[in-house]
């Protein structure tokens with residue numbers, strides 16, 4: 001349809017990278033484009049920590065052993081951030097209370113929009129990348145490793161680099177299963193079965209469990225304790 005939409009439709013996560021570095025001006029352009037995303041009241045309630053040193057990448061990998069972390073030429077850690085808001089309160093000599101669900105949604109949505117813009121910008125320059133949300137399972141150690149102050153929390157990383165492999169585009173749910181006209185239409189199990197089959201056909205021999213089994217695992221277990229723990233520690237819950 002146009003170049004932008006073609007780029008968006010050709011997205012697939014890249015988890016293996018070559019050793020070729022990311023050009024510094026490309027990385028700057030990628031992050032600047034990421035930060036152009038919309039944000040709640042323009043608060044920009046997130047920070048981005050750029051990790052390129054081998055030492056820090058190794059330390060992160062030791063906590064979250066995903067090969068993409070070691071192979072990436074840059075890891076961008078997106079941090080939900082109301083610390084700057086606390087400084088505004090200080091400036092105006094007002095009380096500051098950041099605790100609460102709405103404030104968490106504000107920072108998480110802002111970070112997600114910037115993150116998606118960032119990955120898309122990287123893809124437009126021929127790089128590949130993947131979001132890494134599993135860092136939240138080690139949120140306390142990550143907060144310490146990156147020196148996160150009060151009113152901040154780790155949300156996800158994006159691992160970026162030159163692709164060493166490219167997976168075919170992963171098919172999404174059928175449009176009628178996820179896009180409704182005028183009102184919500186609750187779906188039955190047949191939608192789940194149909195998409196399980198689509199995913200099984202896509203993954204082939206690589207599949208270890210079906211799409212619905214993965215969801216059952218996710219939603220059948222207790223909440224990851226560290227996500228909440230870091231929010232409590234940094235005065236957001």
Ligand SMILES: Cc1cc2nc3c(=O)[nH]c(=O)nc-3n(C[C@H](O)[C@H](O)[C@H](O)COP(=O)(O)O)c2cc1C
Nearest residue numbers: 011012013015066130131132133134135156169170
């Ligand atoms: C917030 C978020 C966290 C993710 N965390 C991980 C992760 O920890 N490890 C990983 O390999 N992929 C991770 N992914 C990538 C998803 O698995 C991937 O986007 C999804 O399977 C769709 O595949 P595609 O991006 O190739 O289209 C994450 C994606 C998002 C949006």
